[in-house]
Amino acid sequence: MFELRTERLRLRPIKNSDVPNLMKIFSDPIAMEHYPSTKTEQQAEEWIEWTHNNYNAYNVGLWAVESLETGEFIGQCGIAPQKINGEVLMEIGYLFVREHWRKGYATEAAQACLNYGFEKCKYPKLISLIAPENRPSATVAKRIGMRKETQIHKWDRSIDVYAINSD
Template identity: 60%
Template sequence: MKIAESERLVLREMTPDDVDRLLVIFSDPVAMEHYPSIKTKEETKEWINWTLGNYKEYGVGLWIVERKDGTFVGQCGIVPQTVDGTTQFEIGYLFVREHWRKGYATEAAGACKKYGLEEKGYEKLISLIAPENIASKKVALNIGMSFEKEIQKWDRKIEVYSVSIG
């Protein structure tokens, strides 16, 4: 099911048939540099099941991002994260390396921001970014987020970027 679209992209719900598409990203050590490790096919299936659970429980999750010609370029969406003991909603994104530096992450994240604030009515959205991940920081800044604070999560320092209504 289509969730959102932008000038060049469509964001749709993930399905079990997306395993091989996602493995293009998850098996790439460069694309996964800021994650604990690359993922196997079985771990990718678990990721999809986690995402499908988020759709049911929260009405949001990571979505498949495709160009309007159907080319898979990545995943982007809104996922629940615990920060300082409360559930907040994060715009997360991860793209196929050959599609980096084309503005797709910013375009998809912007569509997610609009969806979260306007369709879901969230008052605030965050992005959790490793301090050394300059490209992800640029995406957050480009969609109007600003640095909020640094936290400890996943056994490391993480920067919180956020955008709020009003």
């Protein structure tokens, strides 16, 4: 079974039984501020199905992030396909339970995903799609070496594209 480990974290495939874990994020209007809205349990189940489809089609997807120390679910982070201007690019995405913000977990998990994407998957480029006003997410992208490349219109809004090339 797939697993990534960092100094403090374990990233593992999201399971159908993770709906209550995901709802800690999806039902929080502050955590979901940069998404169109919070999500219902049914939408969380659909999110898991989308994630499992990515595992099957691309061998990557968003993964559950757990504390190595406690085993507690603290968020999700991974690599997912995104269509931009007709091209499928691989995005590092991250979303954490609010009580675990500002502890460096997002940066630690995103760095592990970046390393995996370049070293194991051999992707030539990785991106992160970030709402322009989402400064904490932009900070994570910058910490792992990404730079703002452009701005696009996606999901009925302006989105900044942060990117890093494997070379």
